[in-house]
Each structure stands twice: as structure tokens, then as C-alpha cells.
Amino acid sequence: MANVHLRKLHIALGGKDIIRDLDLQVDPGEFLVLLGPSGCGKSTLLHSIAGLVEAVEGSIEIGGRDMTDADPSERGIGMVFQSYALYPTMTVEANMSFGLRVAGTPKAEIRRRVARAAGMLQLDALLSRKPAQLSGGQRQRVAIGRALVRDARVFLFDEPLSNLDAKLRAELRRELKLLHQTLGSTMIYVTHDQVEAMTLASRIVVMEQGRIQQVGTPAEVYERPANRFVAGFLGAPAMAFIDGELDGAGRYRAGTLALDLATPGAGAVTLGLRPEHVAIRDDAPLRAEVTLVEPMGNHQVVWLRCGGHALSALVHDTRVFQPGQQVGLAIDATRVSLFDPRDGRRL
């Protein structure tokens, strides 16, 4: 268990700035998820913590020691890659023990550690197999085992579940969370999948274009997004944004859509509405037209048009809606978000 402290980190790849002036503190035992769209610099950041990418400026501290210029093997990290990156000519056992053999660990100790990791990941029966003889899920377990065996102080995951199908992904996600609960190690996890981020993280770091947009617990990031980008990136179906005006008396108005928000201030604002903030009730005064219904099994997503704006609502019962049907909307005014339309910041 160790903390990771990044200070004023600046990373450039091929002459292009990927990350500038980034500060981040990861607490010991934390499960930190770096979340963002493709090309936002989250993987580059992880690689620089691992020592695979050099920092132009700034410092990286792991477990209280400056590791900015240390070799990847000296940093006390274990890393799991998206493509598993198993050594194809080695058996599962040899894959897991490679790092220990390089370090010259005594044979008995290697056996003990491999057996322990194999036991935790249900790999005991597969130890003498080659990676080509394993399924995707098994391969990724071996890759995790390889990191476990090293007794790393910090575990780094680079989109480890992205190559797996949906069912396996959910299964391995739970296993990872369980593993974190058992080991209590510091884990840094890169993903573009918000479900993984929400379910695994103790804190989420949302990134875009090499900058940290928001750091917070999953609930904070989801309920109180710091800006329009974070609000739009998290949540499925996505938050609906409606440009409108505050009248100074606490009322919000956008065309025929009017809401009592009890918010002081006046001027142009953007309203952010999540589907679960919108309820369909016949007695509600606000009218909308159903445009599309997506049944999800345990709930349905109803897409609506209200005063020229597209909205979605989550419905948790079995009411039947038809496209073109007129319904009443109730909006939970206490949970909506308001953003500055110019810079997208939360108001």
C-alpha cells in the first residue's frame, strides 16, 4: 500500500503536449479511476506513473519516494494491460514468475507467491498452459496474477476489461472489486467505460484533453458534475442540456418549458436534466410528446419532446407508451444542474 503524488506533471509525446501542469494525489489503499474519452491523456498519465513514458517536467512520488526518473521495475508497481501482454511462449506459471525470476527471488518463495496468486484468481488448474490455450477472461486473470505476484505497492490497470465481452467484463469487474477489498492495495485504473468507473472507484478523475475536469467520489461526480463535459460524459442515457433564462425570481424558462428552481440570479443558463430527474405523470402540468421508447427489461427509457427540446425519462413500471402520445412531465427541481452557457461551468 502506497500513495502516489504527481506534481506539476508535463508530458509530451512526439513533440506534442499531452498533459500539462497536472497535480494529483492518490491516497494509500484508494481505488482511483481515470475516466475520459479516447485521446484524453489518461493512458499516457498511467504510463508515466509506470515509468514507460518520460515526464518532461514535474515529479512523480510513489510511497513517499521520488520516482520521476526511476526504471519501471524499481517503482514497486504492477501493471495490467488491455491486450493482456502475456509472454506467448511461456506457460501461465512462467508468465507470472518472470518478474520474480528476473529479480533473483529464491525458488521456494516464487512457488509460494505464484500459488497464492493462482489460488486467488482460480488459475491453479491452468498453470502449465500457454496463453494461446486460454480464453480472454483467463488471459486477463493471468495478467492480473502477474501483477499480484510482484507484491506491488501500486497496481496500474490500463483498460483491462475493454477486450472482453459484456458478460465477462461484468464478472471480472466484480472480481477486481473483491480483490481490492481483500488486498487493500492502491489501485489506479484507466477506463473510458463509465459503468466500470462508477462501480469500481473510490474516487473518479474525469479527464479531457490532458486536463483534469473533476475529481470526486462516484456520487459527487455523477450528482454534482463540475462542468458540462463531465455532466455529458457520465450517465446513460446522457444528460439533456436545455439553454434558457433565469428571470431573477427563481424561475427558469426555455420556450414553453418553465420550472421553479428557487435559484437566485438572472441571465442565460443551461439546464442539465438526467433521465431519472424526469417523471411521467398524467397530473403534471408540463406537457410533452413521446417520440421513442426503449424497453430495457427492468426499466424503459422514454424519449420525449417538450417545447422543442429532446429529453429522456426513466420509467420503472410497465406502463405502455406509444410514439406521438401526449404525457405530463414532472421534473425534480432539487436535483437538476445549471451550467454557465459560455464556459460550461457548474453554477
Added chain:
Amino acid sequence: MTPPIIDHSAHPAIPLAPVPVRQVAVRKRGRRLTVARIGIYAFLFTAALFFLLPLYVMIVTSLKPMEEIRAGGIFALPHAATLEPWRQAWSGVCTGAACEGIRGGFWNSVLITVPSTLITILVGAVNGYALSFWRARGANLLFGILLAGAFVPVQVMIYPLVRVMALAGIFGSLPAIVLVHVIFGMPVMTLLFRNYYAGVPQELFQAARIDGGGFWRIFLQVMLPMSLPVIVVAGIMQVTGVWNDYILGLVFAGRDHLPMTVELNNVIMTTTGTRQYNVNMAATILTALLPLALYFVSGRWFVRGIAAGAVKG
């Protein structure tokens, strides 16, 4: 759940692995004998005849006694087939002053080919590995120079190389000819291995770095064991190249290590006495036997080697 999007930002430098050419399934209808198909078969038959006829003449001639050859009819099958010309060619014919057949040349060629192949492949593999994964400063420039070297004709470099070798005191020896083959084989071998390693995910290398592997350990324990396919291809290319070489062997090998090709030339170019066509043919087939056998045994790999060198990179 959002659909899984493959994030290329994670590894911007990975060159995509070569996409295999999709095989078009042969439909039943295509098997019918059309004019085009007859044309194709006619062409293939003519082409095969063009290459097989000389081979046929060689084999037939090498099995005939001289009287039959003098009687003419080069396409005729031998009346009294004999293996005597083959025995002569292997162990009795005169190669210049000595008359011990081209046996000596065969063993010289083996002596030259084995180290030339092993060392060149090893050097090429290390070069390709270093260029693909370690990315030293100026690596691309270095690779460019190495490739440019491959385009300079061998003949241009012979004289300077002779001078250098003479200065080093190894001219006309086994180490000299091996060194020359290593030098001339290196650019293509480097290209071959570099292209192969370019298809290996960078993450594999990174995982080995995190596991603490250094330059040589990653090369020997991770990369080399998974390079078997390309090693086979490189081996075929280098063995045939070195075995078939004439000019370098003639210039650099020295009198005691003349390769089989040079000895063959000595057999055929002998101006004294009558020309023994049957022995000449047998000696030629013997010399060509090793590369020929290699083509037959490993045709698939050989084509792959040519494709690897030509298409990629």
C-alpha cells in the same frame, strides 16, 4: 452499457499488424472450363515446360555415357543409364590443378554458409529488436543508412573491402568470407526482423520492462522465442543467398575455402581435354541441390519470406 470503444490513445506508437489478404472463396461455377480457364492452363503449362525442360535435359544428360551424348538427341532418355558421371563429379573431376571432385567445395560451402547464416540472423534480430522497441535517438536515420547500404551494388564495395581485409590481415580466409556475408546480409535481415517486431504489441515489451527485464533478457527470453516463424524465413533466405553466391566467394574465400559455386565454375571452364557434359551436368545439379531441396521442403515459408521483405516496411 456503452459499447466498448477501442482506445488508441493508450498506445499511439503501435504500428498496426499487417492485415492478411482476404481469401476469396472459389465458387463452384468457377470450376467450369471456360476459354479464360483454358488460357490460364495453357500459360501455366508453357511456363512449367519452359523451366522444366532444361532441368530434364540436365538430369538425362548426367545419366548418359559420353558416347550417347555425342550421338546427339539431347531429349532422348539414356539407353544405358549410369551413375558414373555423378561419382566423377563428386569425387574425381579436376577443379583446376587438383582432381578430387567438387566434394571439397561442398564442405567449404557448408563451412561458409552455417556461420554466415547464424551470425547474420542473430545480428539482424538484435538490430530489428533494438530498432522496434528501444528507439534509440537517431534510430530511424541509422535504419535509413542501413537500408541505403542494401542498394549499393556488391561490386562497388569489393575493392575497398579487399583493402580493408588485407590491412586487417584476414584477406582470403574463412573469417573474411563469413564477415563479408554478414555485412551484406545484415540490411535485409534487419528489415525482416524489424517488420516482424513492428507487429508485436508494444505492451508486451512494456510488460517485460515492468517485470524488470533488461535489453538482453527481453530479447533472449521474450522476443527471440516468439520469433521462430521469421527465423525460419530468414534462415531460408540467407542459406540460399550465401550458397548461391559466386563473386564474394571467389574474391574473399581464399584458395583453401573456395565455395561449391566457384569449384563448379572451375570444373566447367576447364579447357584441357574433352568436355564431359555428363559430369558437368551432374556437378551442376549437385551444387544446386541444397537450395532446390530447401525450396521444395519450405516453399510456403519461402514465399512468405519474399512477401515479408517486399510488401511490408
